[in-house]
Amino acid sequence: MRLTQYAQGGGCACKIPPGELEEVLAGLGVLTPKRAVGELLVGLDTGDDAAVVQIEQDTAVVSTADFFTPVVDDPYDWGRIAAANALSDVYAMGGRPLIGVNLLCWPRDVLPYEIAREVLRGGASVTAEAGCHLAGGHSVNDPEPKYGMAVTGIVHPARLLRNDTGKAGLPLTLTKPLGLGVLNNRHKATGEVFEEAVETMTRLNAEASRAAVEAGVLCATDVTGFGLLGHLYKLARASGVTAVVDAAAVPLLAGARNAVRDGYVPGGSRRNLAWVAPHTDARSADEETMILLADAQTSGGLLLAGEIPGAPVIGELIPRGPHSVIVRG
Incomplete structure (x- = not known):
């Protein structure tokens, strides 16, 4: 069964185009929460890879989510790829992933659950390799199969990698x-x-x-x-x-x-x-x-x-x- 035939796009190529996404976010702003825990270090401003909140002097929480339609036909490999891609946002901020939760959209009347199980098994294999806990998640019935993860990690604020700290000469x-x-x-x-x-x-x-x-x-x-x-x-x-x-x-x-x-x-x-x-x-x-x-x-x-x-x-x-x-x- 060729999974890629059940989706219009494939992988990260199915993302909303960057120009259109910026139009959606333009002027949106973010309300300052009352009695919030920690300080927001990275938010929407520069379109960075993940959000970061500092909760202690030497600890900040990295939060991200990523999912997409099948990029390969093999369900186990698709799960591995989607998990590695979701974890990448934490690594791109210099962080270490702590826990992931599955995000699964599945055409339950079209594709058997045995295939979904293989996708989830692939994701679990990669989080285990990364030393990242995997627990629970969310699933919905959807005409197109989609899979990914929401991932939480930690990073030292002084070692945070950002996309707005580049300097000429580097x-x-x-x-x-x-x-x-x-x-x-x-x-x-x-x-x-x-x-x-x-x-x-x-x-x-x-x-x-x-x-x-x-x-x-x-x-x-x-x-x-x-x-x-x-x-x-x-x-x-x-x-x-x-x-x-x-x-x-x-x-x-x-x-x-x-x-x-x-x-x-x-x-x-x-x-x-x-x-x-x-x-x-x-x-x-x-x-x-x-x-x-x-x-x-x-x-x-x-x-x-x-x-x-x-x-x-x-x-x-x-x-x-x-x-x-x-x-x-």
């Missing part, structure tokens, strides 16, 4: 290769299985997060549905700098370029590119490269303003200019 590091969106779209259309892509999506960002904190990195985000360019634009805008990307240095999954050439480009990737284009100087890059840089990733890597061992440097931050992002081909 290198940019990417910890996973790009191309997940186009390969997943090819998988959905043809049934071809890309083992390297599955391994990349199920790999936790825990080690990269720890390395970043140990290296003194303060600025980071993870690369998911808005693509490298979309998340980098948000980071540069929030930090008041310009980001320069060396396209030749950006790692790609095997087969990603062929998938673009053969037309397997998700609508979400094209919408990402359209959103960042007005803020990007890409005169030296071709269309194929720009699509890959904007490709909607599912459970992608961390994008760091700093260096860690074993991860490629793909660019740098420079003083703010007329464009938020510059792509050098």
Whole structure:
């Protein structure tokens, strides 16, 4: 049974486009709660990966939620990917996940519960690997299958990674290769299985997060549905700098370029590119490269303003200019 055929989109490519989401949130504001516990350190302002509330001098709580439609046909792998993706938001803030709760939407009259059980089993395997408790959750009957988690973690406030703390002169590091969106779209259309892509999506960002904190990195985000360019634009805008990307240095999954050439480009990737284009100087890059840089990733890597061992440097931050992002081909 091919799970990807039961959903219009797939993975993080099914997210609401970034420009439309910003329109929804514009002017929304947040009411200050009465007698609230702790201090809100990270909220809606910069569109960071998770919310953070400091509850003690050396302890802050990280809270996030993430779920999506099937990105692969194998239910166990889908569960693993969705769990790794949800946990990634905590790692992107420099935190450690403590507990997750399942979020399951299921077409109960269409897909048997045995498949749902495999999805949940996959999610449980990844939280166990992460040392994160998994308990309970919420489920609803839904025409499309969807799965993910709400995750709570902790972080030391002084070691918090944010997307608004980038400084000119810092290198940019990417910890996973790009191309997940186009390969997943090819998988959905043809049934071809890309083992390297599955391994990349199920790999936790825990080690990269720890390395970043140990290296003194303060600025980071993870690369998911808005693509490298979309998340980098948000980071540069929030930090008041310009980001320069060396396209030749950006790692790609095997087969990603062929998938673009053969037309397997998700609508979400094209919408990402359209959103960042007005803020990007890409005169030296071709269309194929720009699509890959904007490709909607599912459970992608961390994008760091700093260096860690074993991860490629793909660019740098420079003083703010007329464009938020510059792509050098």
